[in-house]
Amino acid sequence: MYPKLMPGPGPVLLYVEDEEITRETVCTLLQRRFPDLLIHTARNGAEGLQLFRELCPDLVMTDIKMPVMNGIEMAKQITELKANVPIVVTTAHSDMAYLIECIEIGISRYLMKPIDSGKLFAAIAGCLATIQLERELQAQQDHIRKLSRAVEQSPSSIVIADPLGFIEYVNPKFTALTGYGEQEVLGRNLRTLQETGDDLWATLLSGSEWQGELEGVKKSGEPYSESTSISPIFDINGGITHLVVVKEDITQRRQNARDIELLNRTLSARAHELEVANRDLEAFSYTVSHDLRTPLTNINGYCQVIIELFGQKLDPQCKEFVDIIFNETITMSELIRTLLEFSRLTRTEMFRSRTDLSELAVEIAAGFRMRHPQRRVEFEIVPGMAAEGDPDLLRLLLDNLLGNAFKYTSLKKEALIQFEVIDRDGESVYLVRDDGAGFDMAKAGKLFTPFQRLHSQREFSGFGIGLATVQRIVQRHGGRVWAEAKPEQGATFYFTLPQQQL
Structure with a gap:
């Protein structure tokens, strides 16, 4: 053979x-x-x-x-x-x-x-x-x-010890983690480097593998945590000749877990605070809608009674004062209505559907023309624009954007307002463009902040809440809104409405 x-x-x-x-x-x-x-x-x-x-x-x-x-x-x-x-x-x-x-x-x-x-x-x-x-x-x-x-280059710490736990070999990862040199640990017992319980040694001496987490101390005195697996090596007769220890540093993982737990507790507390704040806001909304509106309605009514019953008997200055009071109550009522509408934006349940934005814009533009027949404003609205979203909120969104453009072109004899959609990197971006007063881009950071105005009340009336409303509606739909403008050269407002599965 x-x-x-x-x-x-x-x-x-x-x-x-x-x-x-x-x-x-x-x-x-x-x-x-x-x-x-x-x-x-x-x-x-x-x-x-x-x-x-x-x-x-x-x-x-x-x-x-x-x-x-x-x-x-x-x-x-x-x-x-x-x-x-x-x-x-x-x-x-x-x-x-x-x-x-x-x-x-x-x-x-x-x-x-x-x-x-x-x-x-x-x-x-x-x-x-x-x-x-x-x-x-x-x-x-x-x-x-x-x-x-494989052992030398392993990303895990590897230690080889005799059956009693006396170290015979450590790989470079171990020395890098613990700070001990190889010669400093050879001959030392595993028990002197980490806390090991009796159950660990009982498991190993029975010939079984032990897995768990151990705490250790680096040469610098810094504590660390490790996920550890210890396996016995057997000779041909079944006797244990060595122990192989494979360890992964989980100190950062544990710290991350503690941080996440703390963050969750903080978020839970914050959620409770927001829940309380929402209840307070609802109570405030009720107060505004009932307790404030009722006196205003009464004042408004009495002003009308005075004008109707005593208008001819009042001297001109007194009549002017009554007219001012009457107009201010109307302004105050409108402000209260706007505030309530704004506060409801984040609490109103959304009902998404396919919505024709072009049709909404045409209806809104017709309303502006009807209320202001003296204005010479041309609306250019691209037909067929549609998006998935809450129809009522999208109507409010366009009403504010088109209304904003209509207002800030009021000083021009003839104005142009455009509503269209463009494609940017595969994303539909809607825009409303006007050729009105515009604004300085250095002040653009204030645009969407409630009650912040870039023009004086004397130039253009309003409460400074419209664009903040636009931003909240867009954000509720998961989109973005931004603007570009130049003083006296008009402004363009862009927004996105990500498509979602209905």
Whole structure:
């Protein structure tokens, strides 16, 4: 029974022999006995040396006495190229000098001609066995190097200890984490570096793996936490020879968990505060709508009674005062209505549907023309614009934006207001553009803040709540709103309404 090499390319034999009949006979015998053997032949040492350089065969068999270069000289040069290559020498001469020279250059297999097939097969089989062992050894060494690199370069801390817990090895990650040098921990017991309970050691000594979290202290005195797995290593008899400890630093993870827990508690408290604030706001809204509106309605009514009953009897100044009071009550009622409307924006339930924005805009524009027939304003509204959203809120959104444009073009004899949609990077962006008063972009940060005005009340009336209303509606729909403008060159307001699954 001759050895079979492990999976991979078949072994390569270089056979150097100047006698053609001998060369062919030996090749035939070897091919029959070793079918996986790849044989290359040469007629003298020079040819053999050249082939060796080209092929780097696994073993060499050579005659000694050959023309051009003899087998001994070739073998010397081959061993300089590859020191451990097995070489089998064949010769018809039992010359002791040749034998000694063969031994000196490391040739251990020597066959006499005529070659005995049994001895030939035994010699080649021995060489193949050597090659097999070398390949297995190389594979094991490669495997060991791979495992060694994996342990050395592991992102986890790895410690190897004896069964009693005395440390024999730590990888670079361990030293980087703890601050201890390798020589500072070798020979120390795991118990001195981390708190380990009796249950841990009982589990390990029973032959089972232990997993859990441990607390440790770095060389600097700083505490740290680790998720740890400790596994016993067994010998062929089932005895524990070593313990392998694999650890992952979870200090930051634990801190993050504590931070999240604290944040959740804070958010919960904040949510409770907001709930209380909402109840207070609802109570305030009721007060505004009832307790404030009722006196205003009474004042308004009495003013009308005074004008109707005593209007002719009042002197001009007194009548002017009554008119002022009457108009101020109307302004105050409108302000209260606007405030209530604004406060309800974030609390009103939304009912999304496909809404025709163009149709809404046309209706709103018609209303402006009807209420202000003296104004010469052209509305350019792109047809077919639609979006998913709450129809009532979207109407209020457009009413404020178009109303804003209508108001700030009031000082012009002729004005143009446009409503259209454009595409920006695959997103629909709606815009309302006017050619009115515009504003300084340096003040744009105040645009959407309630009660902030960029123009005086004397120039343009209003409460400064319209654009804040626009922003809240857009945000409730998950969109964005912004503006661009130049003084006396008009303004453009942009907004997005992300499409959602209905």
